[in-house]
Amino acid sequence: MSENRLMVEATGLTKGFGSASTRLEVIRDLDFVVATGEMVAVVGPSGVGKSTLLHLIGLLDRPEKGRIVLDGVETDGLDGAVRAGLRNRSIGFVFQHHHLLDELDALDNVALPLRISGRGSRDARNRAAELLDSVGLAERTTHFPDQLSGGEQQRVSVARALAMGPKLLLADEPTGNLDRDNAERLFQLVTELHLKVGLTSIIVTHNEEMARRCDRIFRLAQRSGLSENVREI
Ligand SMILES: Nc1ncnc2c1ncn2[C@@H]1O[C@H](COP(=O)(O)OP(=O)(O)O)[C@@H](O)[C@H]1O
Ligand SMILES: [Mg+2]
Incomplete structure (x- = not known):
């Protein structure tokens, strides 16, 4: 476990698009x-x-101003390759759309980040099988994405996000495409894994009820920066 008390320390972030x-x-x-x-x-x-x-937090893009320290590591001065390495090892992403590869089955989708990082095929697949088990999909390892329900696809995405053993999970409207029951199941799964794996998790959501179940809610308001709404736990 990290000895840093802060996983994310972003200060003075400014980011815009376009020019002049x-x-x-x-x-x-x-x-x-x-x-x-x-x-x-x-x-x-x-x-x-x-x-x-x-x-910005996930090192997929750079701020124009400000600094981002992740688990004690100052990221601004790092070059692209070092940032990519840090991102691959330390950060797991889940998006609104699953972004699974259609031509790979669930097992190989989850094993892919491990294979890319150089893990052997058998080792990667064993780990992927464990991860699919941990998201309740032990029986779906040979299913392709189009043979899975929306909720199952997102659970595979969660397994894939955790493949490299990240410290930080970033989820961007992970339940946005799911019906109510599946959204609830996915959120519960993320909550369980957050605790079990010992993650730090940042979850973008439009669902106020889910937001209230998190430790804290950050409200991002138009052009006025982020206002923090602390919920006692
Ligand atoms: N790569 C980009 N190029 C230009 N404009 C962008 C880009 N990414 C986001 N934006 C704009 O920035 C604003 C914020 O987008 P986004 O962060 O996706 O909002 P949210 O996730 O809160 O819906 C939007 O007006 C969007 O159109
Ligand atoms: Mg968005």
């Missing part, structure tokens, strides 16, 4: 701090910058 006259500033001078082990919800209206924030 077409520039749209999405995030301005934003501070966002998440303690190690926390499960935090990020909420706010569509277009407010939730995904942009997650992309």
